[in-house]
Amino acid sequence: MLSATKTPGSANEPEQPDLASDLAAFCKASADPLRLQVLRVLREDSFGVSELCAIFNIRQPALSHHLKVLAGASLVATRREGNSIFYRRAELGQRPELETLQSALFESVDRIELPAGTEQSLDALHRQREQNSRNFFRDNADKFRQQQDLIASYEQYAGSVADVLRNARLARHGTALEVGPGDGSFLLELAPAFDQVVALDIEAAMLEQARARAGEAGLNNIEFVHGETGHPRLGELQADCVVINMVLHHTPNPGQVLKDVAGCLAPGGVVLVTDLCRHDQGWARENCGDLWLGFDPADLTRWALAAGLDDIASVYLAQRNGFQIQVRLFGHRQSLKETKHE
Template structure:
């Protein structure tokens, strides 16, 4: 299906009418850089919540912006369609020296800084727990390097990170994707991720509150889907894999990172693990049932022979729908 990237005359006029108002221009200028809530916009523009909500509603009705409910909050962002592109073009032609927009930006940066400090405080509160778990396996930098090696250097269009946490993978693969979405069930984690993405300047990556068992994304819409250290927290990993497979475009790739089978029972009580690792035979059965071919398996084994250390395994699978005339290749297994 070809994505819509042009507008009719009537659609263009509707988008211009929606944008053509002082408050809405200010909102568009802010949304061109980051997503906002009504509370954010109210604080920055100094207008009442009903007034801001009305302007956002008009912009949303014209498809200039999109709204993303997240619990009791709603986040707004410029749309990915031609209406959003038109709005970006309008903003790009406004002088950087405009006093009103400059003041809005200054207030926006103050709010961004406050959120970053709040997110950092949350992360620091969890750091001891997470550092304890990280110390049980190879360095995270080695895991990230293995993930990049598994996917290769070729660019791809769309990237979906399930259980995105702090949004780290959105940063790791930022030089390869055109657009990316991270999904997580934790509002606190999403606050951390948003702060990290803002700090890194990744305007082409978003994060959303969501359920890995019931993804609110179109089917067949992502070239690469990653599930990094998530499955061991789930009661039903196979169901999450099915949702991930549903989101893959034909020929798309699914990259799973998790622990190999282990016997560290304390991880159930202290770190909320539901599964003590996954055998590759089980993973391959799950993937095959979803019409995914396991192309590569990589084990990252701790350097020292210690039963208290965990092996991290990477599984790379490909949706088989696109390839029907090429003989299936035997999957390979690497040990690093």
């Protein structure tokens, strides 16, 4: 009796990835100027379909086709936020055999100069996002602690953040910068540990809350600066420590914030970031002024690397309401190499 012979792709054998088909899909996806511009726009941010339509002045059916092609080639990833789908660039390594091509494509795409109209639309969208967040904090400054407690109260993560900072083994404790100090709770930790602390906040009402709290505690080594991380005062700083607690998910461009603070970091200094891990609880946008529904740890690592920073330590804290907090410590790449060499 003759035995049946299995052939590749038969019903008796699991289907294997088809490299030729995947390579063809990759080449097709990268062979359109508009799709390459979409990848350029998604370099450091994620956008919904309607936002991308506004940026490129294109109707949704046409853009959805292009996004489908990019997703089929694993060049973009999606996440659902409520009833909306947001797109971002895919992480490297999903298909190791195509990683070299994907990396080379992204590197080339990042050198693309977008048309002036597209740049203007992109800038307008970023400004609108930022204004929405600022309006929220302006209108809800007196409810800051109540709103924060909906996701993660300060008490739930403050101890771990303070422990990570104490274990950072800083060579100097001259100047600390806190971006977005909120009601000033963590300033009570920073001020006794550093000679000088700069508290920077884009919302004046929140800055006044922090100032009042510091005054009640008798702290007199804190300078309060109204502005964003592009403020000229940061250009004068050489900070031994920068703290960004639960702020990045309220900012339109987290990658730029990390670049700005890395630029004022002293040799051997650290950037301490506390923020939410990615989640799907879309109500946080309206109720808490969130622009981002948290971040994949890889997102923060990627933005940090682009800012010239490397990972030093990470702590993850689960919350009872389904959220997870990541506490990340970053340092200048050159400083880390020098430390290891010594």
